[in-house]
Amino acid sequence: MTGQVSFDSHARSVLAASVEYVNRLTPGYSGGVAYAAPADDPESVTAAVADALTAIGYPPKSVPVDDARRLVALARRMRIVFECAAADDLDAAATEINQLLLDTNARPQLDRGRDRPWSLHFHGPDEQLANGWAAGCAAGLALAVGSDLAGRLGVCAAPQCDRVFVDVSKNGQRRFCSPQCQSRVKAAAHRARQNPANTSGSAEN
Numbered sequence: 374m375t376g377q378v379s380f381d382s383h384a385r386s387v388l389a390a391s392v393e394y395v396n397r398l399t400p401g402y403s404g405g406v407a408y409a410a411p412a413d414d415p416e417s418v419t420a421a422v423a424d425a426l427t428a429i430g431y432p433p434k435s436v437p438v439d440d441a442r443r444l445v446a447l448a449r450r451m452r453i454v455f456e457c458a459a460a461d462d463l464d465a466a467a468t469e470i471n472q473l474l475l476d477t478n479a480r481p482q483l484d485r486g487r488d489r490p491w492s493l494h495f496h497g498p499d500e501q502l503a504n505g506w507a508a509g510c511a512a513g514l515a516l517a518v519g520s521d522l523a524g525r526l527g528v529c530a531a532p533q534c535d536r537v538f539v540d541v542s543k544n545g546q547r548r549f550c551s552p553q554c555q556s557r558v559k560a561a562a563h564r565a566r567q568n569p570a571n572t573s574g575s576a577e578n
Contacts, residue, residue, distance in 0.1 A: 383494050386429065387513030388539045390506060391451050393425040396550070398448035401535040404553055408536075410445070418442055433502065440503035447473075447507050454514050455537040458526035463518060466526075470515045479508035531558050 396403070398421055400410040411421035419436040422444050426433050450473060457466035477497055484494045495512035497504025517526055517539070525540040527547060531554035540547035549555040 473511035
């Protein structure tokens, strides 16, 4: 896929939030090491959600524990979407997104900020933290999968890493969640070229 990515600012924000929630709140591997989801105690789970929001520029004054736990559950479901999209199983991704849209009661609404034009946003049934972000994230994933940008949802291709990303590059060829994982893979490939016997096995054995 080539050309300029056409996510608007709101879609970029909610997709960035989706990435942060999945990467910070779901277990697996990150950068070659095991990654644990936050513990379910109030301090750990609220701190993890606050860190995710701060990372995308929305530092919260506080995070209610119930909201934090709901967003952890949301992150697990959104991981399914990223994994299905990365595997080109758009039917499964769409099925999960449709259920998320129903469960979050996402409502389309035209909003405008100061000195900014009207744009389409998605809201939950009320202003509760979890409801707003859950609805927005579900809608952002729907906008991506329901367009020619579905291939932009990815899972890191580096060994022992399953963190997710949204590819906003012009050529749509991103494969890694971070420059660090890309460097790990390049370094491993370089070592393999320098020492082929270590990767192909000894001919004498």
